[in-house]
């Protein structure tokens with residue numbers, strides 16, 4: 001079986017699956033049960049001066065039959081005393097020496113406060129530190145969390161403070177509530193971070209009760225912005241992880257909407273060398289990790305990869321600037337008449353919502369009205385295949401145009417040569 005063992009910036013664990021900082025990693029009892037179930041590591045629920053939490057504090061969005069497609073919380077950091085958390089970390093480390101226990105920390109932005117907290121966490125035996133520069137609500141209004149992680153200079157400065165005293169690896173956890181996450185990743189690297197983790201939650205308001213007009217999750221008729229996470233955020237997280245993988249050299253712990261081995265494998269291919277999960281554990285419990293381990297092992301074996309490390313970052317070179325995409329590459333839609341149920345969703349979507357490349361067609365001998373793709377007009381946008389309710393009925397087939405690769409950058413270069421005017425300046429260095 002392929003080797004899933006991880007050495008993340010010096011933090012070792014039997015597999016890459018770690019609990020993300022949050023309710024599942026709130027107590028020693030939970031973390032030990034998670035390790036027994038197969039989790040390789042845990043980032044403890046963020047420790048700092050204890051807070052008072054609200055009731056209620058969680059919100060969810062269902063989509064059709066899918067519960068919790070998106071999840072949100074207005075919870076703060078740990079509401080338990082610092083000493084209780086640290087004693088429990090010591091206890092877990094004593095009983096599970098091979099597993100990774102990482103202390104997530106958030107304290108006021110003072111050098112001495114950080115120095116003291118780092119020493120206490122390390123004295124408790126934590127294998128590494130995760131600096132929570134990411135929480136978007138409650139703590140950020142007090143100058144912590146995302147208030148630090150949104151300013152490159154603060155990120156570098158506090159990372160440097162921590163590195164002045166830290167003896168264990170330091171991971172900086174990034175907020176997605178920023179225009180360009182890579183600027184903060186670079187700032188963390190410049191501050192001496194040994195790794196980064198992302199994403200924390202995305203600022204959100206879950207909805208409004210239309211009878212009472214109370215926003216959700218509701219606290220005595222009111223609400224406040226909270227952090228969004230769960231399956232819905234995975235594409236955002238993947239994009240940010242890939243962007244960071246293209247800019248920094250330090251290892252990346254991938255977080256955001258991971259619920260299956262294949263979600264995890266996508267993060268790894270885009271540059272993550274460990275993975276953290278919160279919402280899915282809150283939804284399904286610790287045992288989900290069994291499937292993740294088994295699925296990841298089978299996938300690596302099927303690809304002939306001996307260890308997880310062999311997959312790390314393998315898809316990153318395929319993440320291109322838009323200007324490097326081949327404008328001559330062409331695909332067109334193909335409808336399988338045997339699978340088509342004649343619902344005409346593809347026709348309606350293409351006619352009203354895209355490029356008018358499908359025509360309705362008279363009923364066949366079988367009585368089925370199978371739409372027809374107008375191949376010369378089809379722009380290959382994928383919409384018909386995306387809306388089709390029958391798996392595999394509409395496929396996108398590659399057309400050999402016989403033309404060489406031609407990119408927007410090539411086009412900009414040509415235009416500049418012809419006119420002397422740079423049409424697409426700046427971003428792509430044209």
Ligand SMILES: Cc1cc2nc3c(=O)[nH]c(=O)nc-3n(C[C@H](O)[C@H](O)[C@H](O)COP(=O)(O)O)c2cc1C
Nearest residue numbers: 020021022046073199200229230256257277278279
């Ligand atoms: C209820 C809840 C509490 C959380 N608390 C923390 C926290 O204390 N510290 C932290 O760094 N992240 C916290 N997070 C963020 C998660 O660690 C994670 O970054 C985010 O939820 C995205 O991962 P997911 O989609 O697997 O949930 C919390 C998330 C949730 C849902």
